[in-house]
Amino acid sequence: MSIHARLNPEAQANLEAQRRASVITSMIIAVLSVVLAVLILFFILIPSLIVKSPTIVAYTAGSEEEDPLQQKRITREVTPKPNAPSSAMAKVMAAVTPSPTAVPVPEIEAVPALTYGFRDDIGQGWGTGGNGGGGGFGRIPAAMRKRCSKIDRLRRLKQSGGTRECEEAVVSALRWFKKVQRPDGSWGGSHQVAQTGLVLLAYLGHCETPLSEEFGDAVTNGMVYLIENSVKNKGRLCTNRGDKHYVYEHGIATYALAEAYMFCRVLGLNIPNLKQSVQLGVQWIIDNQNSSGGWEYGFDEGSRGGDMSITAWQLQALKAGYHSRLEFRNLRECISRALTYCEGRQNSNGGFGYTGTSPVGGGHFTLTGAGVLCFQQHKGTNHQAARKGMDYIDRHARINYQSGPCNLYEHYYVSQAAINHGGQSWLKYNDKFRDTLLSGQQPDGHFRSPPSPGPGSKNDPVYHTALATLMLEVYYRFLPGTGFGL
Structure with a gap:
């Protein structure tokens, strides 16, 4: 008996019919392919077989009357010399040497760099008086670019729920800083390196640079003070190296110098020792990270392993260092370890603790904004830790400049975290903080000490005014949704 299966006659007939149809189809396709190939060759070869007769074109020379020569004439007209650039544009620093006073800034005539599209002067978009985009600022990171045009600033201010009073308060504070700057270029009655860093950040937050007409001298002298300090301390930024709190000063001042370097690089300004100060400052932070991933007082390997407050300033400085486009060893690895520390x-409940998962002294988690901002800057607003922290802020954030609580240190972070997050979180927080913060400004431009002001120099008006100014610049200082992540 055969073990092979057999098709019935009907199925066999159908199979044969399919085979015949397949063969016929294949033959038709083959014929069409040959015809198509012949047509392609025909159209390729036919132009080369056609002989074109050259066209001869003759030109008739014109007469002398038709093309008269222009006779050269001597004129006594004098082309006026272009106006010299404004003094603000010509400011440069001749040297940076450790001394108790700021380096004098000579007034010189300089030709504007053509790469920035200038003609006779700085033009619009630079510093306080800018009304346009400002040549050269297009190369600033997108997250920071909107601060450098007055039109964009006011547009962002309005779109984000700010008012013209907010902008007026910022300018008034910047003018007050200019009046109270110390002869050596610093600000503040104590911890001058940290407070000078905060004030510089406030100036830079309004896009005031060494070239700014109204505030250029103040910015330049503040930068010189910090650069001199870096040179004197071989890269470490501190008022007193014996004070363990200098870890805060170093982080804040490095943040300010890195941001200043970014602006100067875009503007083509070569400030002596600025680049080196940024490189040394950022690298010092990386090289002296605690084994826990955070940072400790005095950059020591203490038993605490650091705390959230210190760590937040170092992470802000590292972000600014990244934007500087300078090279740093182990930057990414350092940030990764730090964010792991922050997660811990x-x-x-979403709040961020101090050395562990508990707040300082119990109660309210005042460092939640700091933790949220760290993740937003380096991982984006949708990171789980950032969103969870914002839920806590939505439920618990409180600020009242008249009756308290008014922890400006806490809300320096919360204001940035809230606008980055956007949506209802920002709308509700903006209603809480904007008008009450404005109520704390005095007629001369400074902000008085609020009730329950939080950590820091509680009785120093420079400290309060710097934090309040940075909070009011939040509407345009960074553009939410851009510039995050490495």
Whole structure:
């Protein structure tokens, strides 16, 4: 008996019919392919077989009357010399040497760099008086670019729920800083390196640079003070190296110098020792990270392993260092370890603790904004830790400049975290902080000490005014949704 299966006659007939149809189809396709190939060759070869007769074109020379020569004439007209650039544009620093006073800035005539599209002067978009985009500022990171045009600033201010009073308050504060700057270029009655860094950040937050007409001298002298300090301390930025709190000063001042370097690089300004100060400052932070991933007082390997407050300033400085486009060893690895440390400080309720998952002294988690901002800057607003922290802020953020609480240190971070997050979180927070913060400004431009002001120099008006100014610049200082992540 055969073990092979057999098709019935009907199925066999159908199979044969399919085979015949397949063969016929294949033959038709083959014939069409040959015809198509012949047509392609025909159209390729036919132009070369056609002989074109050259066209001869003759030109008739014109007469002398038709093309008269222009006779050269001597004129006594004098082309006026272009106006010299304004003094603000010509400011440069001749040297940076350790001394108790700021380096004098000579007034010289300089020709504007053509790469920035200038003609006779700085033009619009630079510093306080800018009304346009400002040549050269297009190369600033997108997250920071909107601060450098007055039109864009006011547009962002309006779109984000700010008012013209907010902008007027910022300018008034910047003018007050100019009046109270110390002869050596610093600000503040104590911890001058940290407070000078905060004030510089406030100036830069309004896009005031060494070339700014109204505030250029103040910015330049503040930068010189910090650069001199870096040179004197071989890269470490501190008022007193014996004070363990200098870890704060170093982080804040490095943040300010890195941001200043970014602006100067875009403007083509070569400030002596600025680049080196940024390189040394950022690298010092990286090289002296605690084994826990955070940072400790005095950059020591203490038993605490650091805290969230210190760590937040170092992470802000590292972000600014990244934007500087300078090269740093182990930057990414350092940031990754730091964010792991921050995750370990977050409580199950979303708040960020101090050295662990508990707040300082119990109660309110005042460092939640700091933790949220760290993740927003380096991982984006949708990171789980950032969103969880914002939920806590939505439920618990409180600020009242008249009756308290008014922890400006806490709300320096919360204001940035809230606008980055956007949506209802920002709308509700803006309603809480904007008008009450404006109520704290005095007629001369400074902000008085609020009730329950939080950590820091509680009785120093420079400190309060710097934090309040940075909070009011939040509407345009950074553009939410851009510039995050490495």
